[in-house]
Structure formats: C-alpha cells, structure tokens
Amino acid sequence: MAAYALDGCNDTFSVCMSLHDPATRAGAPHRSTARILALPAVVALCSYLLLGCGGHGSARLASSSCFGAGTPEVARVHAHSLDALRASVLRVLPQRVGRLYEEGTAIAANVLSDQEPAPPPVSASALRPAGYEMRWVAPNGDDVVATALSFASASEAHRFLVLATSPRCRVHGAQASASRPPLARNLVWVNPGGVPEADVYLLRGDRVYRVGDVPARRREGAATTARTLFTIDALACLLPGAHCSQTSHSVPA
Amino acid sequence: MMATALLLLDGCGKGNLRQGELMAPMPSAHHRAPSAQRRGHVPIPLRLDAARAAAFASAVNLKAADVTGSKVTPRSRDPEQENEAEKCGAGGSAPVGGGSSPKLDRGTGLEHEAISSSIVVLPSPKLARADFSYASSKAGLACYGKALSKSLEGEASAGVQLGHLRLQKLKLTGTEGVQSSGIRISARVSSTSSSLSVGLYIDAVGFLYGPAEIQIYATSFVQPEPLRTEQELLGLLDQRALLNRL
Numbered sequence: 001m002a003a004y005a006l007d008g009c010n011d012t013f014s015v016c017m018s019l020h021d022p023a024t025r026a027g028a029p030h031r032s033t034a035r036i037l038a039l040p041a042v043v044a045l046c047s048y049l050l051l052g053c054g055g056h057g058s059a060r061l062a063s064s065s066c067f068g069a070g071t072p073e074v075a076r077v078h079a080h081s082l083d084a085l086r087a088s089v090l091r092v093l094p095q096r097v098g099r100l101y102e103e104g105t106a107i108a109a110n111v112l113s114d115q116e117p118a119p120p121p122v123s124a125s126a127l128r129p130a131g132y133e134m135r136w137v138a139p140n141g142d143d144v145v146a147t148a149l150s151f152a153s154a155s156e157a158h159r160f161l162v163l164a165t166s167p168r169c170r171v172h173g174a175q176a177s178a179s180r181p182p183l184a185r186n187l188v189w190v191n192p193g194g195v196p197e198a199d200v201y202l203l204r205g206d207r208v209y210r211v212g213d214v215p216a217r218r219r220e221g222a223a224t225t226a227r228t229l230f231t232i233d234a235l236a237c238l239l240p241g242a243h244c245s246q247t248s249h250s251v252p253a
Numbered sequence: 254m255m256a257t258a259l260l261l262l263d264g265c266g267k268g269n270l271r272q273g274e275l276m277a278p279m280p281s282a283h284h285r286a287p288s289a290q291r292r293g294h295v296p297i298p299l300r301l302d303a304a305r306a307a308a309f310a311s312a313v314n315l316k317a318a319d320v321t322g323s324k325v326t327p328r329s330r331d332p333e334q335e336n337e338a339e340k341c342g343a344g345g346s347a348p349v350g351g352g353s354s355p356k357l358d359r360g361t362g363l364e365h366e367a368i369s370s371s372i373v374v375l376p377s378p379k380l381a382r383a384d385f386s387y388a389s390s391k392a393g394l395a396c397y398g399k400a401l402s403k404s405l406e407g408e409a410s411a412g413v414q415l416g417h418l419r420l421q422k423l424k425l426t427g428t429e430g431v432q433s434s435g436i437r438i439s440a441r442v443s444s445t446s447s448s449l450s451v452g453l454y455i456d457a458v459g460f461l462y463g464p465a466e467i468q469i470y471a472t473s474f475v476q477p478e479p480l481r482t483e484q485e486l487l488g489l490l491d492q493r494a495l496l497n498r499l
Contacts, residue, residue: 079318
C-alpha cells in the first residue's frame, strides 16, 4: 500500500483530500448512498441487508466457495484495447463531479475482492487484462467504483455475471433486478472490508460492467440502501449500451 | 535544476481557455528508504556519455501504453522558457544527456490531462544529488516560482486570466521503496469573456537513480492527477531503470 504525504495542504480542499485516498480504501472500500425508492425488489434487498448486516468474518470464505479455477476470466489484450474500456467507465462520474483517486486494470476477481486496480506492466508491449476500473470520492463522500470487464465471448461474460451476482457467493448477499438499466441486476453485500456495499451489474455483449457504491459513513437502514441503489442504477445509465428510457440529471446527496 | 520538461495544454475546449507550456521543474530532497539507498549508489561500469544517457532515457521513459487512453502529441518547445528555468539549477555541472517521453494527452475539455516524463543524467550521483537538493531548497523554489510566473504571464493575453500561483511540496512513498518528491503548482484560470473559472494543477515529481534524475509531469484542470497514479508511474520508471542500468 502506498502512503502519501503532502506538505502544507492548506491551499485547496481537493489537494488535502488526496492525503486520505489510501485510507479511504485501505484494502477494501466503503460505498453506498441515497433516496427512497418504492420498488418491491429494492425493499426486499433492503430488508435483507438490514437483517444480515453486521458480521464480516466469513467474507473470504463465501467468496472462495464460488470463485475458483473454473471462473471465467477476462481476455488478455494489448494496451490500446484498454482505451475503450477506460472511456466506458470514465463517463460514470465526470471529473468535475467526483474526485478520481485511482484507476487501472482489473481482473474478474476484482469485483469480488474489491482489490485495487493494477498499475501498467513494466513492458509497454505486454498483454494485460481486458478490464479497467476507476474509483472516485463522490461529492457526498461516498466511494464509487466503475469496472468494465471484457471476456472472450458473450457466453463467458454471462457465466461470470451469474457468478458475480449470486448471493451465495457473497457475505450477506442479496440480489434483485435493478430499476434500471434494462436487464441490470442489483447486488447488496458486505464487502471484504466488512462494509455494506451496493452494486449494479450490467451485461452487454462480451462485457460486464459494475458500478458500486460504499457510503462515506456507515449508515445502515433501508432508506440508505434504497438511496444507494437509486444512485448506482442512475449512474449505470451512463454506461455504453445501457439503454435507459430516462436518465437522471442528478442523484440524491 | 536542469531537468525541465513541460506540458502543453492546447485549448481545453471551454471558452477561450488556453494553457500554454509551463516549465515545471522537479524540486525536493530525496528521502531514501533502505532499498532507495542502494539505488543511490548505482554502479557505473561504463563511462557515461550522451549516447548511453539517451538510450537509458529512451528505454525508461513513459510510453503511450503506460497511460491508458492517451495519445501522443508533439511537444512544443520554447527555448526562452527553458532558459529561464535552467537558471534555477544548482549550476556548475552540465548534464551528460537524457531525454523526454512524448507528451501523453487524454481527455477533452475540462477533463484534458497531460502526462510526460523526463530523465536527465548528470556526470555523477553526487552532482545529481546536489542538483536535486537545490531544487527543494527555498532558493530553488523561489526561483522556479518566478520563472513560472513569468511564463504564465505570457498566457494572460487572449482573454485568459491567471490567478495567484501556489507551490506545494509533494512526497510520495510506494511499496517498492521508491520515495519520490516534487512540487505541485496550482492556480485558478479564468476567462475574461465569461464567468468560467477552473483550477489548473501541475505536478512534477521524481526520484534519483544514481546519476540520473527521473521525473514525471502531470497537468490537469479541475482536479490534480491522483497521487496514486503518479506513484504508480514513478514505480514503473523505477522498475525500468533497474532493468536498463546506466
């Protein structure tokens, strides 16, 4: 884990905030957000999270039971192929809105372990995983992540989606259809850092997208979870091929 | 300090904002971890010359593949600006050689950012340390501030106003033992024809590798380049340096 220090951070808010980047996500993130949404599936998810939230000791056990040798993995590509993947996740939270604090390549396991994205390889010509992830601090302090994973085929991507959104593969996991984009799935779970997290997964062709949110402060409750789901579903509409019938111009604080 | 790369942001796409080339020197003391101390004594089995320095720089410097989503754009050089910054060096020792990466641009409009790297090889590690140390001194920073202000004044035409410059020291420490330091320059840039005003951030961070000063430069609007990104790129250059010994 890198550690940063910045002398005299009394100038700009954003610079001072940079000091705390690694701590925000020391090995595992936080994320989640905002507003009441009266959808039965969401209510069910919220209730599940309310009942289940608390224990985190078995996070890795739950993960390892699902993800192993047979788990689909992203393709290997040349560097320039990552440009499109980065562009697809970059649009989720524009820089003037969220403060980007890290980005890099991702493998399939990233969405389960929440491990940090990887830096570029030493050799510029080396193949790299066809996955890209960006992480931001949202204006309300939430930790938002967007990941794009590209598999060898659509069927591989689908197989991965089924595994990634399976509640039995997560600690206190619960899954439901997302309010939007079409065919997207919501997942609430307790991530390896022991923090409640809400994700939305979207399958488009050979790509699987994930947008996740961990709250700045641990605020348990159905309303909080509903707001988080509302937020990530709205942000997912900004992904390519999302095909949302309507796009929000704002999300709740 | 002799190493002076610079970053050009040609037209950020919003209003009349245009950011010209800035001289971003690399200051600051090098705080060594144990592994970094070994780096401070890189064996030099062959005589340093310009060709070796250039080959080393070419092998180590950033490539487009290192900055996902970036495109190579030609560097524009302004000898006058470089001369200004070079006057801030410790003096007394001409560099053996070195080289710069291409300018790597990505994003459009306010999300435009530019990243590049530069390597300057001095005749000895001792001279490199002296040069590096001077840049972090009060006198060095003051000199760079003056040079930067002067170069930015040139941009204050064409409907652009530049606010007060702020200079801050940066220190980055990574897992590989690469301890880097540098400077962050920030300012508000506003258009005289509209109410638009944005932050401009220029980071210059680097480390010593024997007789070489290895640095990266990042320029962005709205928010600074993530420190983690800079740390990772410096780590990358450090690994390449180890594979391509001087």
